[in-house]
Amino acid sequence: MQHNKVLILDFGSQYTQLIARRVRELNIYCEIHPFNKIPVDSESFKAVILSGSPNSVRGEAVLHPDLTQIRGKKPMLAVCYGAQYLAHFSGGKVAESNTREYGRANLSFVKQDDDFFTGISIGSQVWMSHSDTIKQLPTNGVLLASTHDVENAAFKIEGEKTYAIQFHPEVYHSTDGKQLLENFLVHIAQVEQDWTPDSFVDETVDALKAQLGNDKVVLGLSGGVDSSVAAILLHKAIGKNLYCIFVNNGLLRKNEYSSVLEQYEGMGLNVKGVDASVRFLDALEDISDPELKRKAIGRVFIEVFDDESNEIEGVKWLAQGTIYPDVIESVSATGGPSATIKSHHNVGGLPDYMKLKIVEPLRALFKDEVRRVGASMGMDKDILGRHPFPGPGLAIRILGDITREKVRILQEVDAVFIDNLKSWGLYDKVWQAGAMLLPVNSVGVMGDERTYEKCVALRAVESTDGMTADWVNLPYEFLQKTSNEIINKVKGVNRVVYDISSKPPATIEWE
Numbered sequence: 001m002q003h004n005k006v007l008i009l010d011f012g013s014q015y016t017q018l019i020a021r022r023v024r025e026l027n028i029y030c031e032i033h034p035f036n037k038i039p040v041d042s043e044s045f046k047a048v049i050l051s052g053s054p055n056s057v058r059g060e061a062v063l064h065p066d067l068t069q070i071r072g073k074k075p076m077l078a079v080c081y082g083a084q085y086l087a088h089f090s091g092g093k094v095a096e097s098n099t100r101e102y103g104r105a106n107l108s109f110v111k112q113d114d115d116f117f118t119g120i121s122i123g124s125q126v127w128m129s130h131s132d133t134i135k136q137l138p139t140n141g142v143l144l145a146s147t148h149d150v151e152n153a154a155f156k157i158e159g160e161k162t163y164a165i166q167f168h169p170e171v172y173h174s175t176d177g178k179q180l181l182e183n184f185l186v187h188i189a190q191v192e193q194d195w196t197p198d199s200f201v202d203e204t205v206d207a208l209k210a211q212l213g214n215d216k217v218v219l220g221l222s223g224g225v226d227s228s229v230a231a232i233l234l235h236k237a238i239g240k241n242l243y244c245i246f247v248n249n250g251l252l253r254k255n256e257y258s259s260v261l262e263q264y265e266g267m268g269l270n271v272k273g274v275d276a277s278v279r280f281l282d283a284l285e286d287i288s289d290p291e292l293k294r295k296a297i298g299r300v301f302i303e304v305f306d307d308e309s310n311e312i313e314g315v316k317w318l319a320q321g322t323i324y325p326d327v328i329e330s331v332s333a334t335g336g337p338s339a340t341i342k343s344h345h346n347v348g349g350l351p352d353y354m355k356l357k358i359v360e361p362l363r364a365l366f367k368d369e370v371r372r373v374g375a376s377m378g379m380d381k382d383i384l385g386r387h388p389f390p391g392p393g394l395a396i397r398i399l400g401d402i403t404r405e406k407v408r409i410l411q412e413v414d415a416v417f418i419d420n421l422k423s424w425g426l427y428d429k430v431w432q433a434g435a436m437l438l439p440v441n442s443v444g445v446m447g448d449e450r451t452y453e454k455c456v457a458l459r460a461v462e463s464t465d466g467m468t469a470d471w472v473n474l475p476y477e478f479l480q481k482t483s484n485e486i487i488n489k490v491k492g493v494n495r496v497v498y499d500i501s502s503k504p505p506a507t508i509e510w511e
Contacts, residue, residue, distance in 0.1 A: 004192045005046060008030055010051050021464070032328045046075070049077045050082025052079050056131070086164050119179050137152055142158055152166065215314075218319070223246065223386070224386060226322075227321040229362060232377055244269050248274065249301070250277025251277075257273065322360040324365055367466070371385075387433060399437065409456075412490040417433065417458055426478065453492050454493045455494075457510070470502045
């Protein structure tokens, strides 16, 4: 089945992924591409959206897309920078705003007889995020909406299906943003809403059958959502030719190795558990630097995986749970190198000497779509609802060097925290949670004795995709009970703190 596709041209906006997510929520397939790398098959896209940008159309670093095959030929929606670009280079005028136009605003004028604003009225809240403003509309521009401070908040080009807005419909603060996108894509661009989990499963299984034939595939299971959904899709396509390996690196949560293997037993998968915990912990001895920890874990993982895959005669493919954010984050919107915050222990596959081809059945999906696909295949909700867990495991939640005793302490602390979240009905309201073992001892008193023991930090965040996250305001009563239980039950800990940092500026993990 060939879906009607929407092309999103990225000019480096922090919100570009949100545009794609909102479009996907309308059951419409879309792809993000850098503004200067328009796909050669651009004819296959039924509509185009131009993203925002941190750049200014008035500056020296103006980003120029080649719109010759798009402008006037396809329905186009220009957002923020895109709107300013259309105005500035098409007979209009863009100038620096007298006031910083950032945050909530309300529409004070709406041209309601235009299909673009069907169902959206005066007073609708929108989200502004720009320092330039459109002072004069481009040639043939028709005003569609204004706010109190921004006269030209939305316009269209007469004679074209070209629309432009100064605000961001993709963010939650724009209360009618989804309706606006639906008006443009469904009613104006006539894009069909046929991108559903069921259609993805059917098409992906058929594509995997054609791609893999009777070849054997090896997949490293982590117990997480992505690898589990990838495994079920591959199993539907090739059955017994899929070989799953679940490696215990000694840095999993308490009892996680056995419990995850038990979860997979009833799923019909061919899963082999490999306990390599001693090998990993020995490799981490005396290493404190977080990047060196990740590299050591990655190296041992490859060695263990190589040993196990060599025992599968004739295996030709390595399956990975790569998802769409992994794909688009590896391509800079401006064509330059992307900043590396931290390395990932298994991104990019295995070394060339393994001679395995890569298959990535989830590379078109966002995280929430992966969960919906898993649900459509009837997967266990406990697996689909499992919090993300870092590939290097507790190694990056133990700040400083790794010892077996520190692993034990953190596993015990983490178990109390996670078990309490579940028993209090809070687990499913949190996107990710865990405990960090800090490299400091603090003075305490237990009974009549002075103690000098470890401090742990609890972390719980809410998010949709991990790109941004906010700390969760857990009930004081919950934190009090959890803190008391950790200090009373876990030998070696006498102080518990709660992390109330958001991402950005902090990251979710501490290393």
